[in-house]
Amino acid sequence: MGRIVINAALCKGCYLCVEACRKKHIEIDDHLNAQDCYPVREAPNTECTACPRCATVCPEAAIEVFHD
Amino acid sequence: METNVFKRPQALTDTPTHYCPGCGHGVAHRLVAEAIDHFGLREHTVGVASAGCSVMMYKYFDVDTIEAAHGRALAVATGIKRTHPELTVFTYQGDGDLASIGLAETMHAANRGEKVCVIFINNAVYGMTGGQMAPTTLLGMKTSTTPTGRSLHREGSPLKMAELLSKLDGVAFCQRVSLHDPDQVYEAREAIFRAFEAQLEGLGFSFVEVLSACGTNMRMKPSDAQKWVANQMCQAYPLGVFKDDEA
Numbered sequence: 001m002g003r004i005v006i007n008a009a010l011c012k013g014c015y016l017c018v019e020a021c022r023k024k025h026i027e028i029d030d031h032l033n034a035q036d037c038y039p040v041r042e043a044p045n046t047e048c049t050a051c052p053r054c055a056t057v058c059p060e061a062a063i064e065v066f067h068d
Numbered sequence: 069m070e071t072n073v074f075k076r077p078q079a080l081t082d083t084p085t086h087y088c089p090g091c092g093h094g095v096a097h098r099l100v101a102e103a104i105d106h107f108g109l110r111e112h113t114v115g116v117a118s119a120g121c122s123v124m125m126y127k128y129f130d131v132d133t134i135e136a137a138h139g140r141a142l143a144v145a146t147g148i149k150r151t152h153p154e155l156t157v158f159t160y161q162g163d164g165d166l167a168s169i170g171l172a173e174t175m176h177a178a179n180r181g182e183k184v185c186v187i188f189i190n191n192a193v194y195g196m197t198g199g200q201m202a203p204t205t206l207l208g209m210k211t212s213t214t215p216t217g218r219s220l221h222r223e224g225s226p227l228k229m230a231e232l233l234s235k236l237d238g239v240a241f242c243q244r245v246s247l248h249d250p251d252q253v254y255e256a257r258e259a260i261f262r263a264f265e266a267q268l269e270g271l272g273f274s275f276v277e278v279l280s281a282c283g284t285n286m287r288m289k290p291s292d293a294q295k296w297v298a299n300q301m302c303q304a305y306p307l308g309v310f311k312d313d314e315a
Contacts, residue, residue, distance in 0.1 A: 003070070014090030014290040020250055035084070052074040053250040059087065059094025065074035 002050025003066045004042060010062035011039030017054035017063060023047055026054055077101035079110050081130050090290020092247045092280025093122055093189065097129070099257050100158065100187055103264045104131060113156045114148050116141040118165035121195040125160055139170025142177035145184045156267055158185040163204040164194045167227050171203075174229075181238025181272040185263045188229060188275065191282040192301060199285030203227040206304050211285070226304060230277040234310035240272030242311040246279035248297040255307075262312070271313050279305055 004025070011033060017040055018026045027043040042048075052065035079101035087093045104113055113131040117123055119138035126133035136144040141159040149157045159166075166174050166188050177184070193211055194200040200213040204226050208217040218226075234242040241263055245256035256278060263274035279301045283293035 002073075010084055012089040016090055016290055016294065019291050037089070050073055055074040056250040056253045057095065057247075059089075059091055059098075060085065061076045061080055061094065061098045063074070064072060064076065066070050067073045068070055 001068045002048040005064045007062040008033050008039035010060040013037035016057040020053040020057045077105045079104040079130050083127050088284040090283050095247050096278050099260045103260050109156045116145045116159040118161035120162035120165050139165050142173045146182050149184050160187045162189045163202045167203040167229050178233045178273045179236045179238045183267050185267050186275045188277045189280050190277055191280045193282050193285045195282050230310050233275050238273050240313040241266040241274040243309045244277040244307050248294040
């Protein structure tokens with residue numbers, strides 16, 4: 001199992017990570033961040049495999065990935 | 069025990085970038101920073117920035133960086149490397165800077181075999197100035213200066229820099245990669261690592277052309293711009309290793 005930590009302040013809402021995640025573990029938040037973007041967040045009741053495709057495509061280096 | 073398998077490289081500062089959402093510059097910056105971290109070069113590296121969207125990269129890399137005049141990044145890099153051969157020197161240039169106004173500097177630095185790394189971002193358009201045609205714009209591609217599409221007879225063919233440079237004796241390593249999906253980003257990471265390795269081994273000029281999406285000027289959302297790179301750019305610009313003196 002894995003875990004991701006998203007730095008929502010850096011997120012610009014490109015959502016490439018949402019498309020990259022095969023487990024649908026990332027979803028769009030409904031609160032704007034300081035950059036006036038809807039950042040991403042972890043989706044409830046989904047699992048992370050620490051693959052780490054989301055962080056690989058993130059242009060902001062805003063995602064850290066941890067593995068058990 | 070939990071391990072951190074992916075973290076922000078130390079060679080990147082915490083400063084948010086000014087790039088548009090989904091821009092490939094952010095990923096390319098991170099890959100260069102990962103190479104700097106991997107080889108332990110943070111205190112021994114000088115980057116040379118170009119004119120273009122990446123003009124402010126000195127804010128994002130936690131290494132010494134010089135901003136060169138438009139197109140002259142490789143002239144500046146030549147000076148740094150020759151006076152401080154112990155340093156690792158890289159340029160980070162877009163297609164307008166490297167393949168248009170800086171073409172002479174690029175060709176001659178490569179031909180001289182200057183022992184520097186070049187990270188060349190090819191997004192097929194002038195990004196910073198508003199989407200004008202670049203030397204790398206695809207045939208038929210509409211830009212603000214080719215509103216009916218680039219024409220072979222009017223503007224000529226796209227410049228294939230990796231193919232051109234691979235023919236020069238001074239070039240030790242030359243590869244074209246893309247950033248349009250995670251697997252391609254892994255490939256790009258390996259190529260940039262190899263380019264830095266070639267410099268550390270003193271082999272000569274190393275060049276990585278990175279196909280990158282400019283969704284803003286293509287008038288596409290980021291995911292569609294990635295698909296455009298995969299379907300259109302990768303056809304016009306074949307990926308692969310064009311030269312590797314070590315191999």
